[in-house]
Amino acid sequence: MSGFDSFEVGPAILFCPADRPDRYAKAAAAADAVILDxxxxxxxxxxxxxxxxVVASSLDPEGTIVRVNPVGGETAEEHRLDLAALDGGRYRTLMxxxxxxxxxxxxxxxxxxxxxxxxxxAAGVERAFEIARHPAVVALMWGAEDLVASMAGKSSRFAGGxxxxxYREVARYARSRVLIAANAAGKVAVDTVFMDIGDLDGLRDETEDAVASGFAATACIHPSQAETIRQAHAPSAExxxxxEAVLNEAASQPGVFRFRGRMVDEPILRQARRIVG
Structure with a gap:
């Protein structure tokens, strides 16, 4: 249960406050998976x-994630109570x-x-490679604002100019480190939320960058963001x-070959196979 072949999520994963059961079904319908927070x-x-x-709900377990409180520190008791409530229940994927x-x-x-x-x-990003290799882990996600707050910073993004x-460089570093750690361990990489709900163009640009970089899914905080994320993750007609054309050509070309002015080798063919599914 720990590799790409055994765990798929997204591409649009929507957070939903767990104290708002009136929103559960709407969130699940809007996105590819819902996070009950x-x-x-x-x-x-x-x-x-x-x-x-959460316990009383009846969402599809395969499309439902429950975000639980952190394991240690001042939230340890809340984490214990989260698990006690979920024990033996229908939801088996935790964030x-x-x-x-x-x-x-x-x-x-x-x-x-x-x-x-x-x-x-800061500690979580630094140990991302070790965390990704834990047998319970099926995916990694990163978070910009909590990261900056953990270092007594002020903001993950530039406000002007x-x-x-x-993103500031420290956030870009964390994003890249978590992405590489997840992929190195054969786990799914999930990009963090885009907080400006009204800026769908900005969301599209950031999601397209995430897809091009290797993220398999993107989290969001509002139903209106889900379709933009889906479109950004979906391959274009081109x-x-x-x-399809390069794979057809590869069937009759041994080894490395030239296609439409570009040298094609196995990494390029792997990209093509992912696109066609």
Whole structure:
């Protein structure tokens, strides 16, 4: 349950506050998978009720992820209560917030949960390669704002000037590190959310960059973002035509060959196979 062949998610994964059961079905219908969020989206006083809502829900388990509270520190009891509520239930894929050490996931492996590990602190990003190799982990995701906050920073993006809206270098480093760690371990890489709900052009640009870089899915915070993410992840008609043509040519060409002015070898053919599915 730990490789690309055994775990698929997305491409559009939508967060939904777990204390809003009235939104569950709408979120599941809008996206390819829904994350019922027991962590940041729920106030401490509402967490017990939110757990009850999750347990009582009847969404498709294959398209449902539950984000639980971090394993250690001041949230350890909340994490324990999350697991107690979910124990024996229908939802077996967890998103674990603020993972910083693969040892933190041992108990989830023992309980046969599939884990999407959120590397969203300085320690989590630094240990992303070790976390990705944990047997419970099926995917990695990163988070920009929690990362910057963990280092007492102010913002993950430039607010003005020629680079307005772009990630600062520290966020770009974390994004790349988590992406490479996931792919090196044969796990799914999930890109983080785009916070400006109204800027669909910015979301499209960022998602297209994520796809070109190797992310398999993108998380979002509003149903209106899901279709833009799907479109960005889907190959264009031109890409499909090229992929089919180059694979047809490869059938009669031994080894490396020239196609439409470009040298084609096995890595290029792997890209083409992914495009045609």
């Amino acid at each position: 027991l962590e940041d989206a729920v106030a401490p006083a509402d967490k017990a009720a939110a757990r009850g809502h 674990v917030a603020k993972v910083e050490d693969p040892v933190q996931l041992d108990h989830l492996h023992a309980a046969a949960y599939r884990v999407i590990a959120l590397c969203e602190t 020629p680079r307005a809206g772009q 890409e499909v035509e090229w992929a």
